[in-house]
Amino acid sequence: MDSTPTYSSPLGVIAALAWRELVRFFRQRNRVIGGLVQPVLFWLLFSEGLKANALGYEHFFPGTLVMILLFTAIFATISVIEDRNEGFLQGVLVAPTQRLAIALGKVLGGAAIALAQATLFLLLGWATGSVAIAGPIDALLVFAAMTLIAIALTGLGFTIAWRMDSTQGFHAIMSVFLLPMWLLSGAFFRHGAEGWLGGVVTINPLTYGVAALRWRLGAGETAGLPAEPLCWAVTIGFAVAMVASSWWVAQRR
């Protein structure tokens, strides 16, 4: 890749695009509702409904946290399609910027929004006693896992959205791919499900993110979870792979 000094400073570009994501987000109240209120509602309904099956608020907490990250990532990256159709993206593409900087600006901006929403939910969980974080190291690791998952999911959304011309197409992918990915990540069902379902859960990278959170949140049963180092390795790999694929698609259109 050509990296002559005629390109604008990548950090300046990343910061400007990420800042734009944040400003846009906080000006659109309905996005706060979609990204935060809906998952919280699901959390209440699932937890109340399945209390009898020994799956309560604690069990659903890490999954809901990941759902907030997922929904916010989706809403943040779906705007790539709007940006393309409305003309903003063309303006960015004709500026002397590197494609990696464009992808990172969008992904990190979206991830920051997701992280902010998830943190609010974490405070709610702490206030209601649904999570019991043991100490500062655990808290740090929870944040690290949330950050990695946010980057991975925003990168995944960016990779899907970059090639699309309509938001309808993105909604279809969300229903048949992203939501099942969440359902089969140990967020909903207990890990260790038998048969083919268990196989899907095992190869789903999000499973390890949910498990990494479950290990440190003190929410729900940890028996039968994948080993913690494996959870971290897969989650870091997932985030790196999704940033790389964002970069890759951004160079191709």
Add this chain to the structure above:
Amino acid sequence: MVNPLPNHAIQIRDVRHRYGDREALRGVSFDVTAGEVFALLGPNGSGKTTLFKLLSTLAPVQSGSLAFFGHDVAREPAVVRSLLGVVFQSPALDKKLRVEENLWCHGRLYGLKGSDLRQRINEGLERFGVADRRRDVVETLSGGLQRRVELAMCLMHQPRVLLLDEPSTGLDPGARADLWRALSEAREQGVTVVATTHLLEEAERADRIAILHQGQLAALDTPEALQASVGGDTITVRTTDPQQLANAITAALDVATLTLDGAVRVEANGATGPELATQLYGRFRDQIDELSIGKPTLEDVFIARTGQRFDN
């Protein structure tokens, strides 16, 4: 570097472009002189939008070459981009951001920062008369004001060439006049302006016009020279059987005729319009429903060069 000729802002050499089987550009070559206002005129499907995409570095060059001040678009895209300001048909403004936030974001994309960036934002807003709207969210502004904000934004990094795609789309006549005043000002400051358009009256405001037709260059000159090249006045005759009348006129008066849309067009080469009209009216009075004389327009130029009406 491609050996820039002095004073040449843009050099386009034998550019071809295909979309699948369809050839949108079929070998286009021309130069744009530094400091001029240049119009790319053509109906829909003429290839002007494809040429715009190639010039703005948004589409990959398939064949031929394009260079800005000697910097090749395909080989040095970053250098070319830093020389360009691009105004797209759909505004590149973020409608959810305030006016000044848009300019700030744009400046950062072009590597501006700190007090320099702040100063250029202020200058741009002053220059385009939108300083009092700087805190307004863009979607609350009228189309004309949005266009002004966009021009301020696209000129703030001091590009040497300003590319505009159908800049007056969606603007009322007042805003159009504003736009062209702004483009003239930009030229006075040394910016080369290239605008695509499908509006004949808009192209007339340019220093030079390139007319594109079916992916090829049909004409290139100043508006005056193009109109002069058509020759004298143009006479349009409405009649029930144009082809028959056209043949009869050619046979009787030995002048070139063209039938278009149920009318016969005759160019008054050599003779003046009124003289020829008198002759026509004298000989074919019974066949003529309506006869009009006009000075040659860019539309006549287009018809003379392509044999077709300028339709969109």
